[in-house]
Amino acid sequence: MQILNGNEVSQQLRNQIKTEVESLIIQGKKRPHLAAILVGNDGASMTYVSAKAKDCKEVGFDSTVLHFDENITEIELLKQVDSINNNPDIDGLIVQLPLPKHINEKKITEAINYRKDVDGFHPMNVGYMFKGLPCYLPATPFGIIKLLEYYQIETSGKHCVVIGRSDIVGKPASILMLQKNCTVSICHSKTKNMHHFTSTADIIIAAVGIPEFLKADMVKPGCIIIDVGITRVEDATSKSGYRLKGDVDFASCAEVAEAITPVPGGVGPMTRVGLLLNTLHAAKN
Ligand code: NAP
Numbered sequence: 311m312q313i314l315n316g317n318e319v320s321q322q323l324r325n326q327i328k329t330e331v332e333s334l335i336i337q338g339k340k341r342p343h344l345a346a347i348l349v350g351n352d353g354a355s356m357t358y359v360s361a362k363a364k365d366c367k368e369v370g371f372d373s374t375v376l377h378f379d380e381n382i383t384e385i386e387l388l389k390q391v392d393s394i395n396n397n398p399d400i401d402g403l404i405v406q407l408p409l410p411k412h413i414n415e416k417k418i419t420e421a422i423n424y425r426k427d428v429d430g431f432h433p434m435n436v437g438y439m440f441k442g443l444p445c446y447l448p449a450t451p452f453g454i455i456k457l458l459e460y461y462q463i464e465t466s467g468k469h470c471v472v473i474g475r476s477d478i479v480g481k482p483a484s485i486l487m488l489q490k491n492c493t494v495s496i497c498h499s500k501t502k503n504m505h506h507f508t509s510t511a512d513i514i515i516a517a518v519g520i521p522e523f524l525k526a527d528m529v530k531p532g533c534i535i536i537d538v539g540i541t542r543v544e545d546a547t548s549k550s551g552y553r554l555k556g557d558v559d560f561a562s563c564a565e566v567a568e569a570i571t572p573v574p575g576g577v578g579p580m581t582r583v584g585l586l587l588n589t590l591h592a593a594k595n
Contacts, residue, residue: 342593350380402428453580
């Protein structure tokens, strides 16, 4: 059994990005610049945004965090997005979700110029992705594809089962696996007889949000398992008081899988590097 090590692969990609940034600077070009909009003081959102800013610093990007009070109006936030759209120094813009209830997330996401939409959530980028045209891919599915490519995992003709159909993970992951010539099944909460699908899968991408949802008796021996899930579960023995769990029962599945991603250290770091790759691409454009 092989561990698909997202920490190691993402570090290699970060090193490559850093080298590319240094070469851009030597050529007299501008440093890639990512802007992040954060509204309110949600602990998890603040942690995610500061991690993204730290990632930028590590590879030599500039980053700007625009942190607004949770009472900011939708009109004011739209003005801020517009101002970043028109700022030539900023290459990529992300809006940390969720936003407060009085702000329409769809309106804000769609107000971002799709050429700066490095999260790949704008309908223009979704449409380009659907057609297999150059675009910004959502960071998590992008990171998964990079991980599969790094380990040279054969996808052509394989049966890939994606569990979950969210706009940011499940749906785009299934489109990208289709483009890699997999036969794709998408499962969700209304799927009947989940076992029938998972037990015939060569590759499983689990993006459910239920800790240890996928058990060894649901999978075919020799399959490849990509665990997207991250759920905090209470753990009195840990210093933080919680532990991160994936959607896969790692201990049992690792016994039957040919290759598997751990949580943490699998898809998470690949997601972070996906955003950096998109930002570099935006700067070069
Ligand atoms: P989401 O929007 O909540 O979607 C969950 C999906 O799972 C839905 O499509 C839902 O089906 C399906 N589902 C729920 N219960 C199910 C069941 N019993 N059987 C089969 N399918 C079921 O979540 P998400 O944003 O895709 O994220 C999924 C997980 O990945 C979460 O743990 C999240 O924290 C994690 N995540 C990790 C990363 C990373 O970087 N590693 C990035 C993004 C997300 P319906 O559509 O029918 O409701």
